[in-house]
Amino acid sequence: MFELNALELSQAIREKKLTVVEVVSAYLDAVKKIDEKINAFLCINAEYALSKAREIQKKLDAGEELSKLAGVPIAIKDNISTKGFKTTCASKILDGFEPIYDATVIEKLEAAGLIIIGKLNMDEFAMGGSSETGAFGAVRNPWDISRVAGGSSGGSAAAVAAGALPLSLGTDTGGSIRQPCAFCGVSGIKPTYGAISRYGLVAYASSLDQIGPIGRSIEECAALLEIISGEDNKDATCVMQKPFAFTERFKNKLNGIKIGLPTNYFEKGIDNGVKNAVLAAAKTFKEAGASVIEFNMPFTEYMVPSYYIIASAEASSNLSRYDGVKYGYRSKNAVTLNEVYRMSRNEGFGLEVKRRIMLGSFVLSSGYYDAYYKKASDARSLIKSAYEKLFEQFDMILSPVAPTTAYKLGENIDDPMKMYMGDIYTVSINLAGLPALSIPCGFDEQGLPVGLQLTGNAYSEATLINAAREYQSITDWHTKKPGDVI
Amino acid sequence: MSLEMIIGIEVHAELNTKSKIFCTCSTAFGGEANSKVCPVCSGQPGSLPKLNEAVVECAVKLGLVLGCTINRNCKFDRKNYFYPDLPKAYQISQLYFPICTDGKLEIDINGSKKSIGIREIHIEEDAGKLIHAPSENGTYIDYNRAGVPLLEIVTNPDFRSAQEVVAFIERLRETMLYLEICDCKMQEGSLRADVNLSIREQGNELGTRTETKNMNSLRAISRAIEYERERQLEIINGNGKVVQQTRRWDEDKSKSFPMRSKENAQDYRYFPEPDLQPLEISEERLNEIRKNIPELAQEKRGRYMSEYGISSHAAGIICASKNMAGLFEELAQKSKEPVEAANLITGELMRLINNFNADMDTLTIDVDKLAFLIYLVVNGKINRGVYKDIVGEVFTNNVDPEKYIAEKGLLVVSDDDAIIAAVNEALSKNSAAVGDFAAGKEKAFTFLMGQAMKSLGGKGDPVSVKRVLLKVLNEKNSCE
Numbered sequence: 016m017f018e019l020n021a022l023e024l025s026q027a028i029r030e031k032k033l034t035v036v037e038v039v040s041a042y043l044d045a046v047k048k049i050d051e052k053i054n055a056f057l058c059i060n061a062e063y064a065l066s067k068a069r070e071i072q073k074k075l076d077a078g079e080e081l082s083k084l085a086g087v088p089i090a091i092k093d094n095i096s097t098k099g100f101k102t103t104c105a106s107k108i109l110d111g112f113e114p115i116y117d118a119t120v121i122e123k124l125e126a127a128g129l130i131i132i133g134k135l136n137m138d139e140f141a142m143g144g145s146s147e148t149g150a151f152g153a154v155r156n157p158w159d160i161s162r163v164a165g166g167s168s169g170g171s172a173a174a175v176a177a178g179a180l181p182l183s184l185g186t187d188t189g190g191s192i193r194q195p196c197a198f199c200g201v202s203g204i205k206p207t208y209g210a211i212s213r214y215g216l217v218a219y220a221s222s223l224d225q226i227g228p229i230g231r232s233i234e235e236c237a238a239l240l241e242i243i244s245g246e247d248n249k250d251a252t253c254v255m256q257k258p259f260a261f262t263e264r265f266k267n268k269l270n271g272i273k274i275g276l277p278t279n280y281f282e283k284g285i286d287n288g289v290k291n292a293v294l295a296a297a298k299t300f301k302e303a304g305a306s307v308i309e310f311n312m313p314f315t316e317y318m319v320p321s322y323y324i325i326a327s328a329e330a331s332s333n334l335s336r337y338d339g340v341k342y343g344y345r346s347k348n349a350v351t352l353n354e355v356y357r358m359s360r361n362e363g364f365g366l367e368v369k370r371r372i373m374l375g376s377f378v379l380s381s382g383y384y385d386a387y388y389k390k391a392s393d394a395r396s397l398i399k400s401a402y403e404k405l406f407e408q409f410d411m412i413l414s415p416v417a418p419t420t421a422y423k424l425g426e427n428i429d430d431p432m433k434m435y436m437g438d439i440y441t442v443s444i445n446l447a448g449l450p451a452l453s454i455p456c457g458f459d460e461q462g463l464p465v466g467l468q469l470t471g472n473a474y475s476e477a478t479l480i481n482a483a484r485e486y487q488s489i490t491d492w493h494t495k496k497p498g499d500v501i
Numbered sequence: 502m503s504l505e506m507i508i509g510i511e512v513h514a515e516l517n518t519k520s521k522i523f524c525t526c527s528t529a530f531g532g533e534a535n536s537k538v539c540p541v542c543s544g545q546p547g548s549l550p551k552l553n554e555a556v557v558e559c560a561v562k563l564g565l566v567l568g569c570t571i572n573r574n575c576k577f578d579r580k581n582y583f584y585p586d587l588p589k590a591y592q593i594s595q596l597y598f599p600i601c602t603d604g605k606l607e608i609d610i611n612g613s614k615k616s617i618g619i620r621e622i623h624i625e626e627d628a629g630k631l632i633h634a635p636s637e638n639g640t641y642i643d644y645n646r647a648g649v650p651l652l653e654i655v656t657n658p659d660f661r662s663a664q665e666v667v668a669f670i671e672r673l674r675e676t677m678l679y680l681e682i683c684d685c686k687m688q689e690g691s692l693r694a695d696v697n698l699s700i701r702e703q704g705n706e707l708g709t710r711t712e713t714k715n716m717n718s719l720r721a722i723s724r725a726i727e728y729e730r731e732r733q734l735e736i737i738n739g740n741g742k743v744v745q746q747t748r749r750w751d752e753d754k755s756k757s758f759p760m761r762s763k764e765n766a767q768d769y770r771y772f773p774e775p776d777l778q779p780l781e782i783s784e785e786r787l788n789e790i791r792k793n794i795p796e797l798a799q800e801k802r803g804r805y806m807s808e809y810g811i812s813s814h815a816a817g818i819i820c821a822s823k824n825m826a827g828l829f830e831e832l833a834q835k836s837k838e839p840v841e842a843a844n845l846i847t848g849e850l851m852r853l854i855n856n857f858n859a860d861m862d863t864l865t866i867d868v869d870k871l872a873f874l875i876y877l878v879v880n881g882k883i884n885r886g887v888y889k890d891i892v893g894e895v896f897t898n899n900v901d902p903e904k905y906i907a908e909k910g911l912l913v914v915s916d917d918d919a920i921i922a923a924v925n926e927a928l929s930k931n932s933a934a935v936g937d938f939a940a941g942k943e944k945a946f947t948f949l950m951g952q953a954m955k956s957l958g959g960k961g962d963p964v965s966v967k968r969v970l971l972k973v974l975n976e977k978n979s980c981e
């Protein structure tokens with residue numbers, strides 16, 4: 016059963032070779048064993064999962080189609096609202112919080128017959144790149160449990176990499192799906208802004224956040240992306256009317272596909288292991304028929320600063336609702352209203368979240384708005400139009416996901432600037448609202464996975480997925496599993 | 502030194518859309534605390550706003566009527582501040598690109614007209630309500646009102662007196678009631694106004710202003726303005742300096758108290774709302790909304806006078822309420838007697854409304870029955886007294902006039918035999934008056950007429966009674 020990918024697993028279930036309960040039970044057992052080592056889960060609800068499994072089995076037995084992922088177990092990043100599971104965003108301020116409603120993506124998953132078994136660990140409120148900033152312990156990388164899983168969707172990537180689950184949902188605000196996928200050697204997609212409903216995604220930075228799928232292969236991710244995508248009348252920014260349907264494949268493999276390679280991304284601040292693996296992948300694409308064209312990515316110096324200004328500004332506002340009044344943590348020592356606010360937030364939020372709330376409040380404050388927020392928004396427009404121009408030339412851009420492979424737990428946590436520079440290849444894509452995917456493309460000299468990133472024009476997911484499919488059909492990096500975790 | 506008071510106001514009008522501005526919860530006033538809330542309006546983690554398009558329509562309607570520029574590409578912004586009645590800790594509002602700008606509203610002050618400039622109208626959401634429970638040493642929060650749509654109408658500093666402010670709010674209120682976009686109940690808080698007031702030497706630059714909040718009636722606004730004027734004058738005359746601050750009016754104490762001053766003014770850290778798309782209003786939609794703007798009070802008054810020939814006074818009374826105007830138009834049309842219809846409404850109906858303390862804006866009455874009564878009285882089938890009585894019966898008991906008249910036998914008696922008998926009876930019982938009449942005393946005729954009507958139970962057709970009485974008296978005189 017664990018050898019089957021998500022699509023094969025569902026097919027076996029629909030062909031009655033396996034029952035949903037069998038599958039869910041087996042994975043619940045696997046999760047229990049694996050999670051002791053990697054701390055990917057914040058909450059598991061076996062009872063809920065098994066009762067859903069029985070319900071879906073009944074529907075399948077009654078001849079309902081559901082979807083090509085029906086019966087497949089899945090887990091959800093803990094910043095997505097789920098009625099049957101606590102939703103904490105890995106923060107003390109929401110410790111024990113039980114949502115009263117399901118996110119739109121959750122409704123879609125359940126309608127498609129997937130079985131949610133638990134919620135996944137992450138950086139607190141998705142702020143971080145190592146899944147160490149959460150209040151409930153760091154996620155560990157299945158390839159080396161002394162290393163980080165990446166973040167902020169570290170639990171989502173690590174759980175899939177370790178084989179605890181065939182699929183998971185993550186969220187990506189500045190690289191939070193792509194970078195942990197690269198660190199853990201799995202595949203993931205950050206969809207176009209506006210393709211997936213954010214209703215029920217606990218907001219970090221509203222204009223950048225998107226939910227996306229994580230799986231071992233791009234094929235599995237694509238199937239999951241089809242299910243969660245499409246218009247939602249509860250989210251005004253979700254404008255893509257129809258869900259994706261990735262039925263058409265490249266007719267002529269990679270022939271005629273134009274891939275841009277930003278040479279300045281490989282010049283400095285990048286590990287050799289990463290550089291070599293990604294450039295080797297570029298060669299593979301070329302050998303498979305694509306034309307790989309070198310260029311210089313403009314505005315790289317503006318990317319990280321404008322991302323952190325905009326994301327922090329929005330975060331400072333989005334996180335104001337955690338005030339100790341309505342739900343979540345309230346300081347026991349608070350007496351006056353101001354104390355409820357000050358002490359609850361001071362005791363409830365972690366360091367990185369506080370840092371970004373303060374940064375965000377500062378850049379929005381009167382007298383500084385024009386110098387920071389306004390300027391960052393202008394830079395964002397420049398970056399956006401630069402990408403538009405590039406995609407007149409290329410079908411996609413091939414780049415590294417992160418400058419390094421997974422580093423040691425605690426190695427960078429006290430150096431926010433170093434941590435922020437780790438986002439250099441990913442954040443501009445969120446600023447421009449574009450789709451990008453991350454797939455494994457090799458290992459560094461320490462045996463740690465390296466990922467590559469394909470970025471496309473808005474709503475060009477099908478093209479990116481097809482290119483990744485071709486790559487995965489001629490390479491086997493995505494099939495490699497960490498050794499002794501299970 | 503000649504000092505003048507300068508006032509600008511901000512009016513908050515709660516819109517009467519069925520659902521809230523960013524979710525589908527009801528906007529109905531009152532109800533059990535937190536019974537009209539959902540993940541969106543209670544600020545649950547992960548919930549998102551979805552704009553209720555009816556709100557846009559209300560704002561555009563008012564903007565058009567006030568002659569504003571409608572900004573067809575407007576945006577929403579977040580106003581950030583912490584307060585327990587604000588579930589998201591920010592209010593979605595419009596700072597940088599409000600929906601309407603640059604309009605005006607004309608007011609009438611002692612017969613002369615004055616134009617008040619409207620700086621802008623913007624859309625925003627209301628907050629919840631705090632319910633203090635001192636006995637429990639605590640405060641409860643009711644989010645039923647959170648997310649109710651508001652229009653904020655900001656005027657230029659064009660007012661020079663409390664009277665002008667009151668006249669403006671009355672006109673604005675009338676306009677919004679006719680547009681049916683707001684209930685305009687100041688007591689329930691669906692219409693609120695904040696007053697910005699300063700004093701300057703005439704012709705000089707504006708003085709330091711204060712903002713007074715929390716007045717829930719026109720009278721309170723008037724008093725708060727007078728209070729603040731006196732307070733500032735006292736400071737200025739004592740060579741002191743007015744401090745820029747926000748003040749809270751206390752109706753019971755008839756005083757205002759400072760809430761916060763400029764030094765500790767909040768920084769709202771406004772920025773564009775990322776959860777909502779910029780609002781685009783197409784030319785087509787604008788025209789559609791323009792087409793649906795109903796006739797307003799001002800236009801109705803003019804039309805009633807020219808088209809129906811009713812007095813300016815009567816038109817004013819009728820148009821004070823859109824409901825009454827509608828009732829009048831229906832009655833005028835059905836009875837084909839507009840002047841009679843106007844008289845009925847401004848006379849008998851108003852008297853009944855006052856007596857029974859009824860609400861003009863919601864009153865319903867069977868217009869067909871009233872039209873029938875007008876027909877009867879105009880055509881001499883019933884007398885005025887009977888007419889008034891039956892209007893009252895229709896108002897209070899919704900009686901069927903036809904049945905009522907038949908049962909009580911209230912139709913005018915125009916049968917000559919009955920009238921002759923009644924006249925003869927009156928004459929035989931009052932021979933002294935007959936003598937007076939013969940002696941040329943006019944008053945005696947009126948008396949005898951009354952006596953004859955009395956014996957007809959008030960239902961005699963006055964014209965016939967008069968004719969018969971004259972005839973009989975004359976015959977008597979010529980006989981003698």
